Amino acid sequence: MIEHIVAGLQRPNFVAFVILFLWGFFVMVTHPNLVKKLIGMYLLQTSIIFLLVTIGAKKQSTVPILQAADAAAIATHEVDPADYANPLPHVLTLTAIVVQVATLGVSLALVAAIYQKYGSLDEDEILKRIE
Amino acid sequence: MSYPLPVIIFLIPFLTAICLPMVGLKKRHWCRPLALIAVCAMCVAAVVNLLEVLAHGETRYAFGGWPISTSFPAASIGVEWVNDPLASVMLVVLSSLASVCLIYSGPVSPQSLGSRVVLYYTLILMLISGLTGIVLAGDIFNVFVFMEVAALSAYALVGIPGGRALIVAFRYLILGTLGASFYLLGVVFFYAATGTLNMADLAQQLADKPELMTSKAVIAGTTFMFIGFGIKMALFPLHGWLPGAYTRAPDAISPLLAALMTKVALYGWVRIMFWVLGAGAEIGQIHVLSLLGVLGAFAAVVGALLALSQQDVKRMFAYGGISHVGLILIGVSQGNQTAFAGSLFYLINDAVMQAGLFFIAGSAIYHHKAQTVDDLASLRGGSPWMIGGLIVLALSMIGIPPTGGFFGKWHIILGAIEAHNYWAVAAVIIATILTMAYFQKLFVRIFRDTHLPSDVERIETHPSIRFSVAVTSIAIILLGVCSDPIIRFFRDIAVSAGM
Numbered sequence: 001m002i003e004h005i006v007a008g009l010q011r012p013n014f015v016a017f018v019i020l021f022l023w024g025f026f027v028m029v030t031h032p033n034l035v036k037k038l039i040g041m042y043l044l045q046t047s048i049i050f051l052l053v054t055i056g057a058k059k060q061s062t063v064p065i066l067q068a069a070d071a072a073a074i075a076t077h078e079v080d081p082a083d084y085a086n087p088l089p090h091v092l093t094l095t096a097i098v099v100q101v102a103t104l105g106v107s108l109a110l111v112a113a114i115y116q117k118y119g120s121l122d123e124d125e126i127l128k129r130i131e
Numbered sequence: 132m133s134y135p136l137p138v139i140i141f142l143i144p145f146l147t148a149i150c151l152p153m154v155g156l157k158k159r160h161w162c163r164p165l166a167l168i169a170v171c172a173m174c175v176a177a178v179v180n181l182l183e184v185l186a187h188g189e190t191r192y193a194f195g196g197w198p199i200s201t202s203f204p205a206a207s208i209g210v211e212w213v214n215d216p217l218a219s220v221m222l223v224v225l226s227s228l229a230s231v232c233l234i235y236s237g238p239v240s241p242q243s244l245g246s247r248v249v250l251y252y253t254l255i256l257m258l259i260s261g262l263t264g265i266v267l268a269g270d271i272f273n274v275f276v277f278m279e280v281a282a283l284s285a286y287a288l289v290g291i292p293g294g295r296a297l298i299v300a301f302r303y304l305i306l307g308t309l310g311a312s313f314y315l316l317g318v319v320f321f322y323a324a325t326g327t328l329n330m331a332d333l334a335q336q337l338a339d340k341p342e343l344m345t346s347k348a349v350i351a352g353t354t355f356m357f358i359g360f361g362i363k364m365a366l367f368p369l370h371g372w373l374p375g376a377y378t379r380a381p382d383a384i385s386p387l388l389a390a391l392m393t394k395v396a397l398y399g400w401v402r403i404m405f406w407v408l409g410a411g412a413e414i415g416q417i418h419v420l421s422l423l424g425v426l427g428a429f430a431a432v433v434g435a436l437l438a439l440s441q442q443d444v445k446r447m448f449a450y451g452g453i454s455h456v457g458l459i460l461i462g463v464s465q466g467n468q469t470a471f472a473g474s475l476f477y478l479i480n481d482a483v484m485q486a487g488l489f490f491i492a493g494s495a496i497y498h499h500k501a502q503t504v505d506d507l508a509s510l511r512g513g514s515p516w517m518i519g520g521l522i523v524l525a526l527s528m529i530g531i532p533p534t535g536g537f538f539g540k541w542h543i544i545l546g547a548i549e550a551h552n553y554w555a556v557a558a559v560i561i562a563t564i565l566t567m568a569y570f571q572k573l574f575v576r577i578f579r580d581t582h583l584p585s586d587v588e589r590i591e592t593h594p595s596i597r598f599s600v601a602v603t604s605i606a607i608i609l610l611g612v613c614s615d616p617i618i619r620f621f622r623d624i625a626v627s628a629g630m
Contacts, residue, residue, distance in 0.1 A: 028309070103279065103283060
């Protein structure tokens, strides 16, 4: 038990991911207010992006772009991959954010249309008005 | 020089979708013909592509010329599209069904759209191109992106009629996004464990390092991916979004969604299951395939039971679709060539059958305002086209020999016997009997009910509805008649998947 807690404390980012993910999931599934459901959804998606950034982070590394000043190093194959961060997780992050924003746009449009039609954002209230 | 036809197939609907709003600004009535031409062109290109693949074998397209899985020894860092026999067959099915759905949608499309009709066709084309992307994608992150492209269009399309459809669309959005998020989480775990997203590369790494398969990251990744796909393919306990969405969606859209959305998600899972994880994959101590078989058996039986208890015709067919997803999973999970070939064949049949059934349900609403099973009695006075189509499709759903449904189920049962899974055989047979029961309910209403006046006025069925119902009915019989070569073709695919 104690070693699990210690292992968790050494990886605070992963603990934060789990908390954010479960929190978002909980709000999304249980909250009756439609906009708060969306906030939960956003939290859940953001936690996954946070995990992507976490696994992509690397200490004492720089952007993987070789500049003119590095020409000599390139010529002699002295470029050490360990000095550069892997760009792929960051690219995935950007794409995931774009998808997230598009989803949020569509969902807000739907919520706005629901509000116009039923005059409420509360799920139980809307279901009552349908009947 | 890569072979570019698959990319062209994707670009036809995608570029048309981008151009439509510009054209529609001035000439609104051009949208439908343009969309129809685009999808028909896509269909022709897909057939050419299938013939090409059958003649010359699979091709892979590397975007931007970056090294991909075939350019060994360079590491695969590029985005890759795989155009193998399975993908090319799926492309033909997808594009032909999409064009039939688009022909059908003409008279049935919502009338109140006004200027939004431009966006309506844009969304349909976006949906089709998203599904094409899932079929072709050769790396797991691209599958996620295209899954969202298709799903976002589907949410908007479901919500078109307004009112209760909005609520259903919102529920679909919440659950669909949850599924996509789980899938993305699975992708992150796979990437963290292996450092690659390319499917072929992943499969290579998992085969080379057996200790990866037992690592927690890969186990978690597999589980999350499966839950994600499970929501997208409406596997029984995760099917909550499907019946409402298909019932409330515009009558012109539900055939398209019913025929393609769940089937393409199922195809995506088959791809990851057999081309990445391998047929013998285990999570923890549990064999993934046997778990799939149990879940599929539950879905097949419970889906059919729920269908039997429905009064709304569209809702009944939607539950029938859930039951068939279970049947296909049973076949996939037997782990031998017979059942695998049978279930892929059944997947195609199911796509055609679902499209046809929703054509009939939609046109019953369009011509006779018949929404529930009780209203269907009015079909009797209606067109022989619809009754005839319904009979052929029902025979196939139940599984009576001249139709395609029989041969799919037959091979699934044969494969299950070969694998000594007698409970799977029992599940297929129980699902079949229940399917028979709910079609019985429909036909009793149509033919035996004497309470309603029999002199319902004859309504001339719209030609495009007649055409689409006829095409699906003939296709299902043709699939049955030509089942032998198709099943042999799928057996070859099963061999290439390592069975």
